[in-house]
Amino acid sequence: MTQNSCQTDILIAGGGIAGLTLAAILGRAGIDVSVIDNFPPEPLKDTKPSARTIALMQGSVNIIKAAGVWDQCKDFSAALKAMRITDHDIDIEFDAFEIGQEEFGFNVPNSILRATLYEQVQSLPSVTTYIPNALEDYKIEDNHVIAELKNGEIITARLLVGADGRNSSVRKISNIKCREIKYKQHAITCVINHSNSHDNISTEFHYPSGPLALVPLPGNQSSIVWVETPERAEELLALKESTFIETLQTQTNGLLGGIMLETKAQSWPLGSIRAKTLTAPRMALIAEAAHVMSPITAQGLNLSLRDVAALAEVIADCLRLGLDPGTKTILKNYESRRRIDITTRVFGVDGMNRIVSNDIPALQKLRQSGFKTLDRIPPLKKIAMQHGLAPQIDESRLAAGKPL
Numbered sequence: 001m002t003q004n005s006c007q008t009d010i011l012i013a014g015g016g017i018a019g020l021t022l023a024a025i026l027g028r029a030g031i032d033v034s035v036i037d038n039f040p041p042e043p044l045k046d047t048k049p050s051a052r053t054i055a056l057m058q059g060s061v062n063i064i065k066a067a068g069v070w071d072q073c074k075d076f077s078a079a080l081k082a083m084r085i086t087d088h089d090i091d092i093e094f095d096a097f098e099i100g101q102e103e104f105g106f107n108v109p110n111s112i113l114r115a116t117l118y119e120q121v122q123s124l125p126s127v128t129t130y131i132p133n134a135l136e137d138y139k140i141e142d143n144h145v146i147a148e149l150k151n152g153e154i155i156t157a158r159l160l161v162g163a164d165g166r167n168s169s170v171r172k173i174s175n176i177k178c179r180e181i182k183y184k185q186h187a188i189t190c191v192i193n194h195s196n197s198h199d200n201i202s203t204e205f206h207y208p209s210g211p212l213a214l215v216p217l218p219g220n221q222s223s224i225v226w227v228e229t230p231e232r233a234e235e236l237l238a239l240k241e242s243t244f245i246e247t248l249q250t251q252t253n254g255l256l257g258g259i260m261l262e263t264k265a266q267s268w269p270l271g272s273i274r275a276k277t278l279t280a281p282r283m284a285l286i287a288e289a290a291h292v293m294s295p296i297t298a299q300g301l302n303l304s305l306r307d308v309a310a311l312a313e314v315i316a317d318c319l320r321l322g323l324d325p326g327t328k329t330i331l332k333n334y335e336s337r338r339r340i341d342i343t344t345r346v347f348g349v350d351g352m353n354r355i356v357s358n359d360i361p362a363l364q365k366l367r368q369s370g371f372k373t374l375d376r377i378p379p380l381k382k383i384a385m386q387h388g389l390a391p392q393i394d395e396s397r398l399a400a401g402k403p404l
Ligand SMILES: Cc1cc2nc3c(=O)[nH]c(=O)nc-3n(C[C@H](O)[C@H](O)[C@H](O)COP(=O)(O)OP(=O)(O)OC[C@H]3O[C@@H](n4cnc5c(N)ncnc54)[C@H](O)[C@@H]3O)c2cc1C
Pocket: 013, 014, 015, 016, 017, 018, 019, 036, 037, 038, 039, 052, 053, 054, 055, 056, 133, 134, 135, 136, 163, 164, 165, 166, 168, 169, 187, 189, 225, 268, 286, 287, 288, 289, 295, 298, 299, 300, 301, 302, 303, 304
């Protein structure tokens, strides 16, 4: 070992929400973890709720609890007690009580979640952070991963986790191919203050260009996810604030009363990515490094946190037995636990996006009669709601609220 080299059990490339959640869960169990990321978040005390929020379903909240940061996030979050879909003349409501729950989950600002997780990992003695820094390259040598960082440091690990987002360097270095679709859609996001109460109901309006969702935040605030064509999104962002608000009022039928912007509106290009495999020798991909989907139905990070939970459990079980967490058997176990959930969600959300975001009369009719059927047949509606929340197979211990 040279002066600039370190050793760790688990090296996580990417300290976004997914990478930091994994680091916090493993770190709380005393497992030796290192995390690399380009940018640290702002300190929590200076962090303002961001224009982007995440609707976390109950299983994901349990995973965030396992990372030890839910108590700090809860005050910035609003319970999601019902979801309403408005599609032309159809108005259908899904209430959490219909499946015996108080709420489906909570809507949390991204900035708060990442800042609390970052503070958490910094407080854990078994976690080392290399932030700001970046993974440049890695190779496998003598049953170890040898990772090279941007500043020339070398880290030796038993397992490398690629949590470095949609343009993952780890995925590229491992030569893992992916299926990628670029949608002709952008999502505009912002937080608004409004005069009417949202009653903890999230509302989604369906338009040919894509859905527009109002998702509750604490008090009379909501976050907006407004899917439009890239050209229309650019036009909307260029509008005077008062004209942007008027347009939003019209598109949401004045549902929330008077509106004021709390954060500036931003826009995000949308697409779908699915990595052909989740593992390579001594490497596992998680979260957006492995799969990206449209924000419609708010599944992205929920799916990612299930990767985090499964990988954390596989690693912890293996280390308890004194085994090497980077072996083929361990990685195979992780891959087989995650494959069906990931494949069905990525294809399902892609299909849903195509059905919802169009003005072809036959598809519109099909979609509306689908919603009507769901509304008329309660057991079917219940199954749809349960499936929307989490997979019915292989629920992880952490998602079920049990210890690691
Ligand atoms: C508009 C919108 C709304 C959404 N709403 C929801 C929702 O309601 N519910 C939901 O579940 N999901 C939602 N999602 C999806 C969710 O936001 C993402 O899945 C999630 O933020 C991605 O987290 P991540 O940690 O996988 O990736 P990222 O946040 O992209 O983190 C990757 C990290 O890796 C770092 N990195 C990159 N390259 C390197 C390198 N070479 N070395 C080291 N570090 C590196 C980056 O700096 C970054 O911090 C939404 C997405 C969008 C676009």
